[in-house]
Amino acid sequence: MTSYRRGRARRLLALIRKESHQIVRDPSSILIALVLPLILLFLFGYGVSLDTARTRVGLVLEETTPVTLDLAASFRASRYFDVAIGHDRRDFADDLVESRIGGILVVPAGFTADLAAARHPAVQVIVDGADPNTANFVQGYTAGTVSTWEAQRAAERALNATPLRIEQRFWFNPELKSRNFLVPGSIAIVMTLVGTLLTSMVIAREWERGTMEAMMATPVTAWELLAGKIVPYFLLGLASMSLCVGLAVFLFGVPFRGSVVALYALSAAFLMPALGQGLLISAVTKNQFLASQLALLSGFLPSFLLSGFIFEINSMPLPIQYISMIVPARYLIPSLQSVFLAGDIWPMFLRSMLILIGFGLVLFAIAIRKTAKRIA
Amino acid sequence: MGLTRLLALVRKEFLALFRDPKSRMILIAPPLLQLLVFSYAATLEVRNIDVLVLDRDAGRWGAELISRIEASPQFRSVRHTDDPAELAEAIDRERVIAAIEIGPDFSRAIEAGATADLAVILDGRRSNASQIVASYISSIAAGLAADTPAGKQLAPMHVQTVTRNWFNPNLDFTWFMVPGLVASIAMLVGLLVTALSIARERELGTFDQLMVSPLRTHEILTGKVIPPILIGFFHITLFVLASVYIFGIPLRGSLLALYGAAFFYLVSLIGVGLFVSALAATQQQAILGAFLFLVPAMLLSGLATPIANMPGWLQILTYADPLRYFLVIVRGVFLKDIPIAEIIAQTVPLALIACVTLPVAGWLFRSRLE
Numbered sequence: 045m046t047s048y049r050r051g052r053a054r055r056l057l058a059l060i061r062k063e064s065h066q067i068v069r070d071p072s073s074i075l076i077a078l079v080l081p082l083i084l085l086f087l088f089g090y091g092v093s094l095d096t097a098r099t100r101v102g103l104v105l106e107e108t109t110p111v112t113l114d115l116a117a118s119f120r121a122s123r124y125f126d127v128a129i130g131h132d133r134r135d136f137a138d139d140l141v142e143s144r145i146g147g148i149l150v151v152p153a154g155f156t157a158d159l160a161a162a163r164h165p166a167v168q169v170i171v172d173g174a175d176p177n178t179a180n181f182v183q184g185y186t187a188g189t190v191s192t193w194e195a196q197r198a199a200e201r202a203l204n205a206t207p208l209r210i211e212q213r214f215w216f217n218p219e220l221k222s223r224n225f226l227v228p229g230s231i232a233i234v235m236t237l238v239g240t241l242l243t244s245m246v247i248a249r250e251w252e253r254g255t256m257e258a259m260m261a262t263p264v265t266a267w268e269l270l271a272g273k274i275v276p277y278f279l280l281g282l283a284s285m286s287l288c289v290g291l292a293v294f295l296f297g298v299p300f301r302g303s304v305v306a307l308y309a310l311s312a313a314f315l316m317p318a319l320g321q322g323l324l325i326s327a328v329t330k331n332q333f334l335a336s337q338l339a340l341l342s343g344f345l346p347s348f349l350l351s352g353f354i355f356e357i358n359s360m361p362l363p364i365q366y367i368s369m370i371v372p373a374r375y376l377i378p379s380l381q382s383v384f385l386a387g388d389i390w391p392m393f394l395r396s397m398l399i400l401i402g403f404g405l406v407l408f409a410i411a412i413r414k415t416a417k418r419i420a
Numbered sequence: 421m422g423l424t425r426l427l428a429l430v431r432k433e434f435l436a437l438f439r440d441p442k443s444r445m446i447l448i449a450p451p452l453l454q455l456l457v458f459s460y461a462a463t464l465e466v467r468n469i470d471v472l473v474l475d476r477d478a479g480r481w482g483a484e485l486i487s488r489i490e491a492s493p494q495f496r497s498v499r500h501t502d503d504p505a506e507l508a509e510a511i512d513r514e515r516v517i518a519a520i521e522i523g524p525d526f527s528r529a530i531e532a533g534a535t536a537d538l539a540v541i542l543d544g545r546r547s548n549a550s551q552i553v554a555s556y557i558s559s560i561a562a563g564l565a566a567d568t569p570a571g572k573q574l575a576p577m578h579v580q581t582v583t584r585n586w587f588n589p590n591l592d593f594t595w596f597m598v599p600g601l602v603a604s605i606a607m608l609v610g611l612l613v614t615a616l617s618i619a620r621e622r623e624l625g626t627f628d629q630l631m632v633s634p635l636r637t638h639e640i641l642t643g644k645v646i647p648p649i650l651i652g653f654f655h656i657t658l659f660v661l662a663s664v665y666i667f668g669i670p671l672r673g674s675l676l677a678l679y680g681a682a683f684f685y686l687v688s689l690i691g692v693g694l695f696v697s698a699l700a701a702t703q704q705q706a707i708l709g710a711f712l713f714l715v716p717a718m719l720l721s722g723l724a725t726p727i728a729n730m731p732g733w734l735q736i737l738t739y740a741d742p743l744r745y746f747l748v749i750v751r752g753v754f755l756k757d758i759p760i761a762e763i764i765a766q767t768v769p770l771a772l773i774a775c776v777t778l779p780v781a782g783w784l785f786r787s788r789l790e
Binding site for chain 2: 087175206356358
């Protein structure tokens with residue numbers, strides 16, 4: 045009994061060794077496990093930013109009075125706008141059509157008189173609706189700049205212009221850097237790439253070449269075979285993740301407030317469904333091209349778009365929210381962002397890990413059945 | 421010369437693509453599915469917001485603020501608590517994205533005409549969404565402030581901002597996203613089809629057969645270029661129809677100009693695809709090579725985040741990205757009816773990219789063959 049067990053362990057170790065040699069030898073696995081993660085992290089660290097930089101706007105003063113010039117000075121001083129001043133809104137219409145500016149702000153003729161007579165003065169904002177995000181920011185920051193200007197004027201006349209003062213506290217990320225949540229999120233994408241894309245393609249290649257059948261003919265069981273495949277990619281996934289975390293913390297300066305234990309526990313839990321999906325895809329397609337397409341479609345893109353990584357799940361239509369429930373990355377990303385920014389929140393982590401392990405077990409079970417059936 | 425030869429080659433390419441039912445499926449179903457799912461999913465709008473309120477105020481102004489938040493369409497639920505610890509926990513575990521704390525003096529300060537304070541705690545882990553939530557709460561609070569005694573006094577001299585949204589009156593996010601996805605999904609498929617076409621022949625050994633046939637290298641390459649262009653046009657047509665008839669997006673500009681620009685866009689992409697194909701020895705390498713180009717091309721194109729937000733050195737890199745130019749064209753033609761001169765200005769770089777990638781790919785082929 046013990047010698048049988050020892051034999052099994054030896055077989056498994058031999059399989060793992062064989063698989064590890066293949067990983068190291070194959071340039072495409074290096075590409076996916078090292079080069080792609082680096083590129084992704086750099087892109088999310090430097091390229092993709094949801095922080096509003098200064099937006100170029102055209103400010104139209106239809107009348108030039110000390111009051112409108114004072115308002116214009118407030119806009120010029122704003123750190124959200126890069127202001128070009130004109131006197132006719134038609135001067136900027138083409139710029140707006142061709143997206144050179146994000147909006148046109150119009151201080152209409154009669155503004156000074158309306159303000160003096162308290163006849164509900166108004167500033168008109170024309171924004172480029174083709175880019176709704178920028179449009180919203182221009183609208184919001186214009187209102188903000190105008191009310192700051194009003195408060196200053198009111199203070200000069202000893203009036204209380206702010207009946208209500210709102211103190212905003214952004215926990216965990218007070219500088220409001222989008223990088224701080226995008227970089228941790230992209231680590232989940234990297235693990236999806238290693239776990240699902242790489243694994244599915246490598247095993248599909250073995251099916252294509254017939255080496256999978258050759259392995260089946262040996263005394264190795266389906267279980268051992270799959271375990272032998274999974275362990276090296278599991279370790280590779282953790283290695284990629286560690287590389288990314290190192291870069292995130294030391295290069296991009298993302299704070300790391302949680303514990304390393306939590307980070308590895310979450311990552312390990314996430315790699316189970318990721319690898320399970322990779323195995324299942326390869327067992328179903330047995331073809332590299334299809335496997336890669338399916339891995340991209342069912343692994344990479346959903347982790348990217350349906351996981352809450354960039355786009356808020358709550359804002360999506362209900363049917364899509366339901367679809368997002370079967371995307372494993374959805375459960376990892378909030379926890380991963382918390383490990384970095386908030387610290388260890390174990391009740392949240394344990395719940396995510398349980399769901400992820402559950403997904404993993406189901407996917408493994410189906411993959412093993414599919415593999416066994418192929419042989420019979 | 422060999423127009424018949426070329427036609428035969430094109431036919432052969434199409435047969436190779438469509439013979440297999442699985443790869444036939446890959447060309448039609450997933451692109452449409454992606455367009456449908458991602459158009460609705462990819463939104464930076466924030467809706468269905470859950471907030472928690474800690475109301476220590478006994479007066480009516482605190483209750484008034486809460487009922488205005490409840491009535492606002494962006495908010496889904498407003499929960500109440502008396503316990504600051506529960507507030508912290510709800511934010512920590514992402515049960516709510518924002519919590520509002522109303523102090524005990526809130527109503528008293530308002531009635532007295534003094535400044536009343538309000539604290540809003542937001543989840544900085546999702547800083548983009550929480551900034552938007554903060555702006556919603558601010559505008560609701562501004563509305564309340566205008567109705568307070570101090571506010572009413574100021575109201576007639578209060579400067580309002582009146583907004584007009586050009587091109588997209590309701591700021592519908594799908595109007596922004598769908599044209600962008602049309603361009604990027606066409607890129608995804610076009611690039612993969614081209615990148616794989618030669619790699620597959622190499623792996624199967626049929627490429628050598630082609631080389632020993634009387635066909636010249638440029639004929640073979642032309643034969644490889646035409647099918648992806650036709651498939652690309654097919655996808656773009658399908659997507660334009662979906663945009664107009666499923667998503668109800670206005671098509672205000674010239675369709676002819678769009679197709680003209682699309683030709684150069686597809687050729688420039690196919691140049692990249694052939695380039696990858698020439699370098700790759702196996703299908704797997706070709707897929708990875710294509711992927712290595714696709715991911716940065718999408719992220720740096722301005723598809724989801726503006727190029728202006730990127731650091732200067734990275735902005736320079738975006739000039740080599742075909743999607744960057746075609747995105748301006750597609751969005752412009754759909755929503756803005758941009759002038760032809762602007763379309764041409766964006767098409768010239770596409771043609772330039774094609775002029776670089778196609779000859780380089782051709783040269784790579786020859787050098788790898790000889």
